[in-house]
Amino acid sequence: MPEVASSGMSLSSLGRRLWRGTGFIVLSGLFMIAAAIAVLGMLTPSYTSGIQVLIDPADLRGVDNDVTVRSPQSDAGVSMAESQTKVIQSDNVLRRVVEKLALDRDDEFTKPDSTNPAVSFLKTALGMQPPAGSRDPVNMALDTLRTKIVVRRPERTFVIDVQVQSKDPQKAAAIANAIGDAYFTEEANARAEAAKRISDSLSARLNALRQAVEESESKVVRYRETNKLATSSGRPFSDQQLGDLNQQLVTASIRTAESRSRLDQAQKMTGSEAGTALPEMLQSLEMQALRQQYATLSRNTAELATRLGSRHPAMAEQEAQQRDLQRLIQVEKTRIIEATRKDYDRAAASEAAIKKNIAQVKTDLSTNDRANVGLRELERTLESRRSVYEAFLRRSREAGEQEQLNNTNVRVISSATPARVRSWPPSPRVVLPVALVLGLMLGAGIALMLGADRDRKRARTTVRRATSDPRSLRAADA
Template identity: 20%
Template sequence: MKPYQYWKVIKERKWIVIIAFVTTVLTTFIGSLLWPPLYEAIATLVLDYDSSNPMNLSNVPMTGLTQSVEYINTQVEIIKSRRVAVDVIDRLGLDKHPEVIRKFNEAKEGNPLFLWRRENDNMDIRTWLAERFLSRYIKVEPARDTRFLYIKFYSSDPNFSAEVANTYAKAYSAYNLEMKVQPFKEAGQWFSEKLKDVKSKADKASEELREYQKKKGFVSIGSGYYDDALQRLDQINRELVDAKAKLYEATVAMKRVNESKGNYESLPEVISNAFIQNLKTEKIRLEMALSELSGKVGKKHPQYIRLQSELQTVNTKLNAEIKNIIDAIKQDYDSANLRVNNLQKALASHKSEVLNLNISRYEVDSLSRETEAFKNTYDTVLQKFNESALQSDINRTNVFIVDMAVPPTEKYSPKLKLNVALAVLVGLFLGIGLAFLFDYLDDTIKSEDVIEKNFGIPVLGTINQSNSGR
């Protein structure tokens, strides 16, 4: 269709356009006048966090968190939650308000024309208020690029709207504080129970340490005491090595004595003895003198008797000195053997003592570490308990009410001017649409183009309708 044909259709069916337009505008106008008015009350909140707060024991930076979109959206949903709605109901006593009870009864009875909108008979008034009434008329909007939140509530009573909006702000602020404090209270309870358990274990470990020290007869085993014991053990080892070396030498000497079978003069100890060698020299001299004198004088000669007496004296001294050496060898062997035995016993005894000392040291160290660990754990738990108790007592939240809602003086809806303006546009488009619809349904021939298009024959001419009727 050409542009003039569109205008022709509208012109021919102008009454349809006018009727649709007028009907839409009048219906909207009358409906806006008769529709129950709603009043909007707005309470303004701001989400803030003071990072310099000295009571921020948890040291959790929240500045970025409170500025995030996720955090703001979370707070919006919390405000609209059933938990906050129930608190609002309790604060205002809405479930006992006569007007609210009347609306609840109307909702349960339902509208005859809209039976599907009838409320469940089993739903009580508190559930209806939280899930139907308040959630329907509450609106929470965050201000863009800020931390402001606007709590809006709509009702037919301006005072009621302001009261509910302000109560929502207070209930949300209280719940926000509860969410911050409650974890610390629960943590405090947990730390309190843990504190008792850890203290019991620490006391038990300390008691075990005291009992063990009392049983062993010492207070503590320092590293110096243990090192002294090791040094004594090392000293006994060295003395035992020396004693075994001397015992070996004494054993060798004793073996030579036994193998000599009484011929002690060939023993190294005898040969190396200067006094014995002198006696042997003297003995040889006397024997040679006697031999030389025996050829000259008789055995009863005084000089012979004198030399023989001297020789006998030398032999006696020689035998006595050799006997002393043999006795000394035997005595050295017995002494060396006895010392080795004594040192071996002392070594075994001291080894046992050091071993027991090492075990005791390990036990004491283990019990001391266990006691110290429990004490450290107790101190840590006690610190956390005190922090939790302090945090749970801090009556501070990061939600602040900037502006309380005031009863609005102008109604929020219906907006008469806006509704009429929209009705003008809708009525105009509706009328034009109906005009083209009726034109589409009308199958009469209205122009030459229709004949040429539908029948495929040219139009030779047209005869205008005569006003005279001829």
């Protein structure tokens, strides 16, 4: 019960103190509102505009052999996106923005030095005065611009938010959009520069590779000339020659066999009668004429023998003519047989010559096979150098073409527009209620402190009065 009473007295005293200080509390709240309004009026408003840039880890595939290839893996993509946030804040990108928007001549970004001697002396004494060499307007604008931009990547995304703060909403939007353009230009230039470095390096190497190929080709030519390893239609000349000789040998063998057969048949018909059928090789025009005359003479002789008799004197003349024709036919046979023998001799000689040439070519092939061992080694060296040279040449041309190709898969998904509401200082609808609450709380605290002080003073006064009047003490004891 005593604790409840003391608590009630404490709450009542607090309420009494607040009630007595109501006017002070209200004045304190109004004062804080007035102070907030004054401060808001003194502060320079600033506006924030921003863009959103999507960094796709998978680049556009313009060519098969790109100079720079980004991995589509998630961990590499996140690292790449984080790296791009640093690129956006780099001097190369921001310097393009400063030059494009002439921020080095903007008072907001290049604040002039104070002309107050006291301020200059104080800054110098505190080490806050920058040296004269660092007062370049472009560098000053860069430093100021870097403090006015915020670049961040929301977690689990490949989107980069770029926010720019400025006193002018139009300027803030223009700077944000200029940062996006400068970033794209920097990325394109970086890709082109990488392709140019590769192209220049490959071009410098191409001269040495070309000389190596020409040297290898000269060695192959000299080796062929030294070892007589001529080629025709891509084949070694000795191989082609052997193939041709084999074909010629087959033809010559057939011709020799035919000539031998004709000669054998002709020799068998040497002693035959004049009227005996002869093989085709003996059927020359001369022989046909003689045989025609002999056949006619034989018919006439037979008719004459039938009419006059075999002992008639006219029969002797007919028989003499027959013997003369037989002799001429035999002479023609001998001539034809001799011609057939000569044909056979020529065919046999040709076949023998071809066989000799084949033997010589085979001997040369054996020698060439040993020489081809070194030739194949030289050709392998030449082929390897030529393949490397052609690969470098093709890659150099591709890299040269890629200087004009931008396959970066980056785009702005949200452009900057002028802000309609300032970002600093906060809105009065937020500041004034907060100021009122703070003022009331401050006034309440002061009212409680003043009330407590009055209560302490009153208690001390009561104690002094009681001490000076003994009756009051007895009454208090009773």
